[in-house]
Amino acid sequence: MSINILMPALSPTMTEGKLAKWHVKEGDTVKSGQVVCEIETDKATMEVEAVDEGKVGKIVVPEGTEGVKVNAVIAVLLEEGETEVKGGAPAAEPAKAEAPKAEAPKAEAPKAEPPKSAAAPAAAPAKPATQPAAASNGKRIFASPLAKRIAAEKGVDLAGIRGSGPNGRIVKADVENAKPGAAAPAAGAPKAPAAKPPSAPAQPIFTAPGDQRIPHTPVRKVIARRMLESKQTVPHFYLTVELEIDALLAARTAINEVARKKDARVSVNDMVIKACAKALRDHPECNASWAEDEMIQYGAVDISVAVATDRGLITPIVRNADMKGVAQISIEMKDLAARAKVGKLKLEEFQGGGFTISNLGMFGLKEFAAIINPPQAMILAVGAGEERAVVRKGEMVIRNMMSCTLAVDHRVVDGAMGAQFLQTLRAYIEQPAAMLV
Numbered sequence: 501m502s503i504n505i506l507m508p509a510l511s512p513t514m515t516e517g518k519l520a521k522w523h524v525k526e527g528d529t530v531k532s533g534q535v536v537c538e539i540e541t542d543k544a545t546m547e548v549e550a551v552d553e554g555k556v557g558k559i560v561v562p563e564g565t566e567g568v569k570v571n572a573v574i575a576v577l578l579e580e581g582e583t584e585v586k587g588g589a590p591a592a593e594p595a596k597a598e599a600p601k602a603e604a605p606k607a608e609a610p611k612a613e614p615p616k617s618a619a620a621p622a623a624a625p626a627k628p629a630t631q632p633a634a635a636s637n638g639k640r641i642f643a644s645p646l647a648k649r650i651a652a653e654k655g656v657d658l659a660g661i662r663g664s665g666p667n668g669r670i671v672k673a674d675v676e677n678a679k680p681g682a683a684a685p686a687a688g689a690p691k692a693p694a695a696k697p698p699s700a701p702a703q704p705i706f707t708a709p710g711d712q713r714i715p716h717t718p719v720r721k722v723i724a725r726r727m728l729e730s731k732q733t734v735p736h737f738y739l740t741v742e743l744e745i746d747a748l749l750a751a752r753t754a755i756n757e758v759a760r761k762k763d764a765r766v767s768v769n770d771m772v773i774k775a776c777a778k779a780l781r782d783h784p785e786c787n788a789s790w791a792e793d794e795m796i797q798y799g800a801v802d803i804s805v806a807v808a809t810d811r812g813l814i815t816p817i818v819r820n821a822d823m824k825g826v827a828q829i830s831i832e833m834k835d836l837a838a839r840a841k842v843g844k845l846k847l848e849e850f851q852g853g854g855f856t857i858s859n860l861g862m863f864g865l866k867e868f869a870a871i872i873n874p875p876q877a878m879i880l881a882v883g884a885g886e887e888r889a890v891v892r893k894g895e896m897v898i899r900n901m902m903s904c905t906l907a908v909d910h911r912v913v914d915g916a917m918g919a920q921f922l923q924t925l926r927a928y929i930e931q932p933a934a935m936l937v
Contacts, residue, residue, distance in 0.1 A: 502557060502576050502577065502578055502579070502582065503552050503554055503576065503577040503578075503579065504573045504575075504576055504577075505536070505550075505573065505574050505575040505576065505577060506571050506572065506573060506574065507519075507539070507561075507568050507569060507570050507571060507572045507573075507574050508539070508548060508570070508664075508665065509570045509571075509664040509665070510539060510541050510546050510548075510847065511541055511847060511851065514541050514570060515569065515570055516567050516568055516569050516570060517539045517540055517541045517568055517570075517718065518539070518540040518564075518565065518566045518567070518568065518718065519537060519538075519539060519540075519561050519562070519563055519564070519565045519568050519574060520537075520538040520539060520540040520545055520563065520564070521537060521538040521563050522536070522537050522559060522563045523535050523536055523537055523538070523547075524536050524537070524556050525556065525559070526556050526557065526558060526559055527555065527556060528555065528556045529553075529554070529555050529556075530550045530552075530553060530554060530555070530556060530577060531550065531553050532550055532551060532552060532553050533549050533550065534549060534550050535547045535548065535549055535550075536548055536549065536550050536575075537563070537574070537575075540718060540843070541718060544814065544840075544843045544844070544845045544850065545842075545843030545844065546843075546846075546847070550577075552577060553577075554577035554578050554579050554580075555577065555578045555582075556575060556576075556577060556578075557576045557577060557578040557582070557584065558575060558576045559574075559575045560573050560574055560575055560576065561573075561574040561575070641658045641659060641670065642663070642668065642669045642670065643658055643663065643669065643670035643671075643675075644665070644669065644670065644671050644672065646671075646672050647670045647671050647672050647674065647675045650672060650675045650676065651670075651675045651678075654675065654678070656675055656678045658670060658675075660678070661674050661675065661678050662674070673847065673848075717811045717812060719809075719811045719812035719813075719814070720811070720812045722812075723812050723813055726873070726874065727871050729874065730871050730872050730873070730874050731871060733874075734872050734874060734909050734911075735909065735910040735911060736871075736872060736907050736908070736909070736910070737907075737908050737910050737915065737918075738869050738905055738906065738907055738908070739905070739906045739908065739915075739918050739919060739922055740867065740903060740904070740905045740906075741903075741904055741906075741922050741925075741926060742901050742902075742903055743901065743902045743903075743904060743925075743926055743929045743930060744890075744899050744900065744901055744929075744930050745768070745885050745900045745901065745902045745929060745930075746899055746900050747930060747931060747932055748768065748771055748929055748930070748932050749768070749885070749900060751771070751932040751933070752766055752767075752768065752771060755826060755827070758827075759826075759827040759830070762827055762831070763831075764827040764828075764830045764831050765830065766826050766827060766829075766830045767830065768861070768885060768902075769805075769833075769857070769859050769861075769882070770826050770829045770830040770833060771826055771929075771932065771935075772857060772859070772880075772882055772929070773803050773805065773818055773821055773826075773829050773833070773857060774821065774822075774824075774825075774826050774829055774928075774935055775925055775928035775929050775932075775935060776803060776821075776855060776857060776880060776925060777801045777803055777818075777821035777822035778822050778924075778928050778934075778935050779921055779924040779925040779928060780801045780822065780854070780855055780921075781801055781822040782924050783917070783920060783921045783924060784797060784798075785797065785913070785917060786855075786877070786878060786912075786913050786917060786918070786921045787801060787854045787855065788854070788877055788912050788913075789854070789875040789876060789877055789912065790875065790877065790909060790911045790912050791875075795912065796875075798854040800819065800820055800854075801820060801821055801822040801823075801854065801855075802817050802818070802819050802820065802821065802852060802853045802854055802855075803817065803818045803821040803853065803854075803855055803856075803857060804816070804817050804850075804852075804853035804855065804856040804857070804873065804876070805817075805818065805833060805836075805837075805856070805857050805859075806856060806857065806858040806859070806870075807836070807837045807840045807841065809840055809841045809843070810841070811843065814840045814845070814850055815850060815853065815856055815873060816833075816836035816837065816839075816840050816845055816849050816850050817836075817849060817850060817851075817852060817853040818832055818833060818836070826935075836849060853876065854876060854877075855876060855877075855878055855879070855880075856870075856872075856873045856876055856878075856879040856880070857879070857880050857882060858870045858879060858880070858881050858882065859881075859882040860881070860882070860883065860884075861882055861883050861884035861885060861902070862884075863884075864884050865883050865884055866883050866884060866886070866903055867881070867883040867903035867904075867905055868881050868883065868905065869881055869905050869907055870905070870907050871907065872907050872908075872909055876909075877908065877909040877911075877912035877913055878906060878907065878908050878909065878912075878913060878918070878921075879906075879907045880904055880905070880906050880907075881904065881905045881906075881907065882902065882904050883902060883903040883904065883905075884902070885900050885901070885902040886900065886901065886902075887899070887900055887901075888900075888901045902929075904922075904925075906918055906921070906922060
């Protein structure tokens with residue numbers, strides 16, 4: 501029986517993507533775990549692995565095709581003994597606004613097995629088969645073995661999870677994002693429509709000979725939507741400080757004398773990451789996000805760092821940054837930034853984070869204000885370090901100064917809380933030895 505390879509949902513918000521590249525062609529034999537194609541999502545370009553074995557009978561969606569809906573058939577595998585795809589190419593399924601429900605597909609005959617998919621997200625371990633698990637309500641649920649094991653460890657009811665894998669299969673990411681004891685939605689209960697941010701009225705754009713029309717990339721569309729939503733729905737306020745960084749620069753020079761033995765070269769930004777992480781550990785109330793019914797205060801200090809790419813802005817994450825040395829932060833950031841620029845980050849490397857740093861100092865900008873990256877509550881905009889004339893003890897002296905502007909979600913962090921955070925950050929930046937204590 502032929503096996504349909506479906507367009508996978510590679511992130512919770514993904515509804516469509518671009519089939520960037522095929523790694524196989526018609527007639528090739530595919531093994532479980534083999535990379536079959538690359539999918540460009542609204543976040544990154546990710547490799548997709550095969551779950552089943554077989555021969556590629558037909559490639560339905562050519563590489564380079566944009567706007568391919570989640571769960572649409574992109575190719576067909578032939579099982580052993582089959583020589584051609586029967587009945588022609590299958591039709592693509594319609595787009596879905598959300599991940600499919602975690603229910604067993606309906607069989608056409610009593611003994612029919614649930615449909616298989618040959619594709620699974622690269623971020624989730626590839627498995628040759630998925631066995632159904634029994635749900636608390638008696639229904640069968642299809643989940644990967646790893647997802648079932650994690651669910652058992654977390655005490656999560658699989659019946660309450662909507663799978664984002666092919667045919668509604670529950671994968672690792674679905675369970676990790678679920679809350680312990682999550683309950684299944686009531687059967688037939690109406691779904692609340694997703695809130696849509698207001699959009700600006702369309703204005704006519706007059707073009708002239710020589711003007712170019714450049715289609716939006718998926719990443720650029722997401723940036724535009726999220727930034728518009730942030731500015732319209734998040735009550736921003738801004739706090740700016742002038743930081744003296746002479747001691748920081750001296751410490752960086754001394755650290756690099758040692759760090760070069762580890763093939764690391766620490767930057768000012770690496771030390772800012774460390775200082776912000778330490779300040780967040782000291783002010784856990786700032787390491788939080790706003791939700792409709794509660795405040796989420798994060799246990800780990802995970803710092804997102806804005807990286808500019810040809811496809812748009814992406815924010816890879818330095819996990820547990822408060823617990824790492826600046827040399828380790830430097831090594832991780834160089835790797836994350838390099839892979840971000842070529843779209844090779846894993847989902848867990850750019851999804852999440854509790855605080856963002858955006859540094860434009862390398863472009864010579866003295867200061868700027870950044871837009872909060874929801875659901876985070878704060879983002880720090882870092883300007884260039886430069887020599888300035890300042891007054892110290894009544895005398896004019898030259899010091900290396902750096903302007904930083906903190907954008908804050910007023911629902912989560914009040915003005916005094918934000919000011920206290922910046923006071924602590926100043927102490928770490930101006931006395932970097934404090935970060936080692």
